[in-house]
Every structure is written in C-alpha cells, then in structure tokens.
Amino acid sequence: MEIKIRKNILEKNLTEAEKNRRYFREKNLFVLNMMSSPGSGKTQTLCRTLEQLMPDIQVGVIVGDICTTNDADRLAETGAKVTQINTDQFGGDCHLSAPMIDTAARKLGCDDLDLLIVENIGNLVCPAEFDIGENARVVVLSVTEGEDKPLKYPLMFQVSDAAILNKVDLLPYLDFDAPLAVENMKKVHPGMPVFELSAKTGQGFDPWLTWLRQQL
C-alpha cells in the first residue's frame, strides 16, 4: 500500500522562514543574508558597510559562528546593534536556520531598525539551502580563492541576488583572473550584479552601497 506524502523534507524550516518573513514585514524591515566561505571578508565588508550607512539608515546585525563572539565584538565597535548566534550550543550547525534567526531577531529588538543584516556561517554549501526569511542574499567571494568557485558551488551562486568580489586591493600580488571569476558567476547566474571591491581600502565600495540602498 502506497501512502502519498508529497512534502519538502525541510518544510519545518520553510514554515519558520515564512513566519520570520511576516514578522519582518510587520516591522518594515529589510533583511539581507550575507554568505561566503570562511575568510573571504564578510565581517570587514560589513564593518565598512555599517560605517557608511549609519546613522541615516538604522542597521542591526545578527552574526552566526560555530564558536566565539569575535565577529560580533568587531561589528559592535561601529555602534550598530549586534547579536551573536553560536551554533555550538545546537551541536555545531554549519548554517543558520529560520528558528535561530527568529530568536536572535527578538533578542536584538527590531522596532527601530531599517535594515537587518545576517552574517551567516562561513560555508559555501549549506547556508544556500536554508531560507531564514530574508529579502535578499549576497555571496562574498575573495580574490584569494579560486576563479572557479562559482562553478564548484553553483547552488550558492544561483540563489544569491548579488555577489561581492572582495580584496581587489591584493590583485597586483596575485595571479587571480578577476574577469574570469566574474564570468563564472554570470555563467551560473546570468544578470546577477557583481561588486568588485576592497573592504579594507574602500575601493569600489560605492556601487555596492548604492545597490543596497536601492533595495530598502
């Protein structure tokens, strides 16, 4: 006897993500999910972004890491409201999920925020599968990684709405082919905006900020 089920196995997370989405809509809040591999410069990109956007735009940040509050501590120095999720209490999860974001957002307090940025756990695989109730996703790749990363991690680049190619200040010292990396991103996700910048020096940062402001 066959029993029809026809369900998404991750339905629990999807239901929670939709609840988050409704909550964020009520708060008139735009939520950005920032993803990348470890070490590509998400935190530094965020620090510079926060410094440029605030105080005109009120930004809150939820940071996810398996352990330590290092990233939250760095980001808090910008004056933004920051809260850290450490997934080692959940068994060391390698991605953030919708229920975790709900808890963190309520702890942070969203009433006076215009923009909520979630700095996801450094991982190019799993975060792409987990809807957290965000409005947009951005993936950060750096020039110290391979040009073929978009082809190796197509799901991540397919589900993202924009990409950042970070650390361009290092290009003179590397054999990295930036046009090839961008071409590979566009092969996987035609039409996706790509921002080539340096979070360290500020080079190329304006188009990224313009795009972000346009989303709000």
Added chain:
Amino acid sequence: MHEMGIAQELVRIALEALPRDLKDPRVASLNLRIGKLSSVVPHSLTFCFEIITKDTPLEHARLNIEMVPVVIRCDTCGRQWEAETPVFRCKDCEHGQVRLISGREIDIDSLTLLD
C-alpha cells in the same frame, strides 16, 4: 551537507504519515525526489537514515531516491533545457532571464507499507 538533520526530519514526516489505526505498521520503502543541484548526498542520507531508524517502524525501509535533473528555462526566448554542467546561461540569448524549473528538490513523495 549534514544529512543527519535531513534524515531526522524525513523520519519525523514519514512517521506522522503512518495511519494511526494500523497496528505495528512496517514500512517497505520511502520514495524521495532529490534535485541534482541540492546539497544532499544520497548515500550519506541512506547511511544516517539506517542509523536512526533502528527499532522504529522504518527499520529496514529502503530509500528509493529519484535524482531530479536540473532543468532551466529562458523566459526571454522560451528555450528550456537540462543542464549537465553548472552553466545556466541561455546559449541562444546570452542575457536572457533564466529560471530554474527543477533541480533543487529535497522531497518525500510517498511511502510504501510492507504488506
């Protein structure tokens, strides 16, 4: 990807789907549809499933996994194709608006009871 978490959710959904009036139901198989673009590795999922279903109605149930191809549609020119490589750009109109028709599934379609 961490197939253990997915296996746990799969077991929860399958157990919930069992008819409550059946005494000692035994499941022969679970029929799954997994998209080729999803980060689920079938043999890892099967491995985790076997571990956590010991002493449950799902013990010894087979996971029948249908791998769903990645199908892309270009909304600009109407071309639709199965993508064998992660190049999703439309060959006919380079800047066409492309859309994923299938390939991201992590679904349970049905289960089959042991007669």
